[in-house]
Amino acid sequence: MKKIKSYKLEIIVFICGAMTMILELVAARVLSPYVGSSNLIWTSIIGIMLICMSLGYWIGGKLADKEQNIKDLSQFIWITAITISLIPILETIIVNGLATIWSDQLIAVAIISSTFLFGIPSFMLATVSPICVKLKNNEQMQVGTVSGKISSISTIGSIFGTFFAGFVLIPQIGVSNIILGSSILLSILAISVYPNKTIKSIIYVIITIVAIIVFTFFGKCLFKNAHPDIIKDLDTEYSRIWVKNLTVGENTNYKTLQVDTGLESYINEQTGEMGAKYLTYYDLFSYYNKNAKNTLMIGGAAYTYPKHYLKKYENNNIDVVEIDPEMTKIAQEEFGLDIKNPRLNIYHQDGRSYLNYSNKTYDTILIDAFKGLNAPFELTTYEAMSKVKERLNDNGVVITNIISALEGEKAKFIEYEYATYKAVFDDEKLYKVRSNVNKDEIQNLILVGIKGNLEINNTEDYEELLNTEVLNYTSNKKIVTDDFAPIGN
Numbered sequence: 496m497k498k499i500k501s502y503k504l505e506i507i508v509f510i511c512g513a514m515t516m517i518l519e520l521v522a523a524r525v526l527s528p529y530v531g532s533s534n535l536i537w538t539s540i541i542g543i544m545l546i547c548m549s550l551g552y553w554i555g556g557k558l559a560d561k562e563q564n565i566k567d568l569s570q571f572i573w574i575t576a577i578t579i580s581l582i583p584i585l586e587t588i589i590v591n592g593l594a595t596i597w598s599d600q601l602i603a604v605a606i607i608s609s610t611f612l613f614g615i616p617s618f619m620l621a622t623v624s625p626i627c628v629k630l631k632n633n634e635q636m637q638v639g640t641v642s643g644k645i646s647s648i649s650t651i652g653s654i655f656g657t658f659f660a661g662f663v664l665i666p667q668i669g670v671s672n673i674i675l676g677s678s679i680l681l682s683i684l685a686i687s688v689y690p691n692k693t694i695k696s697i698i699y700v701i702i703t704i705v706a707i708i709v710f711t712f713f714g715k716c717l718f719k720n721a722h723p724d725i726i727k728d729l730d731t732e733y734s735r736i737w738v739k740n741l742t743v744g745e746n747t748n749y750k751t752l753q754v755d756t757g758l759e760s761y762i763n764e765q766t767g768e769m770g771a772k773y774l775t776y777y778d779l780f781s782y783y784n785k786n787a788k789n790t791l792m793i794g795g796a797a798y799t800y801p802k803h804y805l806k807k808y809e810n811n812n813i814d815v816v817e818i819d820p821e822m823t824k825i826a827q828e829e830f831g832l833d834i835k836n837p838r839l840n841i842y843h844q845d846g847r848s849y850l851n852y853s854n855k856t857y858d859t860i861l862i863d864a865f866k867g868l869n870a871p872f873e874l875t876t877y878e879a880m881s882k883v884k885e886r887l888n889d890n891g892v893v894i895t896n897i898i899s900a901l902e903g904e905k906a907k908f909i910e911y912e913y914a915t916y917k918a919v920f921d922d923e924k925l926y927k928v929r930s931n932v933n934k935d936e937i938q939n940l941i942l943v944g945i946k947g948n949l950e951i952n953n954t955e956d957y958e959e960l961l962n963t964e965v966l967n968y969t970s971n972k973k974i975v976t977d978d979f980a981p982i983g984n
Contacts, residue, residue: 503688504627505648507568510684511575511623512652514677517660518579518620519544522613524670524735525586527755529594530601530608539605540613547614551621558622559629568626569689573703575619576681580707582674583714585612587721601756624649666732666821671711678707726750727829731821738829750829752797757898760797762830769799773896773928773939776960780859781808783892783945785952787858788812791886793846793874794864795822797830805838814840814857816849847873850882858888862895870897872980875912879977880919880944890947893920897942901927901965903935910972911982912942918974920944925965940965 522540523532530536558567589611593604624645631641664673686692686700719725727738737753741761749770751761761770777800780787788811792801795817804813817823820843826832834841842849846864860883864874873879883893899908909925916923928939975982 508649509652511620512649513656516653516656520660530605531756540609543609544617547618548621551618555622555625559625569685573685576678578616580678580710587717669730675711733819760799774800776941782957790859791857792861798826798832812838816842860893875982876975887946893944895942897940901934910970911975914970914972915975916944925968926963
């Protein structure tokens, strides 16, 4: 066997280790608009990829016991490059197709999609390490040392891939470019380690790279045809975001913002007014506390309610805590947010962190940070609500939008959260936004926590909202705490 240059196998396992973790992070972004990003979805993605990697290590070890050479290894890497390049095509064909058919079986969609889109390349990448161990062992004849060294370098590559993808690649160049770049990089790696290169082998690589670019372009065309309403498809540090057009009836057009599977905000493009009915319930703050002047809103999204607030309450101020700076930028570019308004302060910070460390107090706190049922548990707990109460002035109110059913299996979110509010606040109220739906159907529910005594604004402006109150509501669920938070699954 021709002696392999000492650094080649180390470079191979480092890059393949990095690619494995990059794929895992990319998987969550590709799947999130179709199946969400809940704990169960993440569990499905990670579990499938680990299963495929385990099979890859096992099969790779079997193959390594046969007569392997660097040429075979090069071909494995080349096949991996091709399978990764097919992800944009399979996103539309498999993920979008399954999510459309099985909209109520998203866990199954996540498992099947993860297997076909990311499990196969993960399997191929995993076969590389045991083959490299065998090739290195043939060179040095020190099994334990070789195995430990290869495993360590592969793990270091995985660590590098995790941080580089999470902090740099995803927010800077986006998922589709990562997939394209990864495929091309692996193709170049495959030819770089291929022994006895000829013009023919170089031509094969050039053809492969051209095919990868064609696959990427074809995948984008399929995506555009499947989603003609999408204006922008963006990756930020925190989310994959879709800005879309929505036509209702013949003459009403809305611009919407979608994060994961949840429709976070939308505005009427003709009038600029907010379209989501649940947002009008935040105006109840001025019913419960007629003297309220300053408000904190956790969760900005497209900033549709802050825009409404600033327009309607001309003497009031509002602070908005939005973790994602890119979300604020989108709100400016697509939804008409004026960040120079002197009555608006924006903090790009985690909501729980702001509650913990800010010294400011407010008459009203509005929470709209939940992505459907995928609630960040740290904003649902007794400890978080205790901080909310601390940040409220006397006679202050907190108003939270919760997506849940009132009764049945899908009512756990509101049951847990109502019990928690009851344990923290002096009084609590519950409203249902849609009165015409069954109690076991999911809808927007508005939960109000009250600190101190009410200073009610007795006008008829709120009668329509107040008539939707859920009277005599009770919950026998445990209080949600930082230690026990069965929310966000």
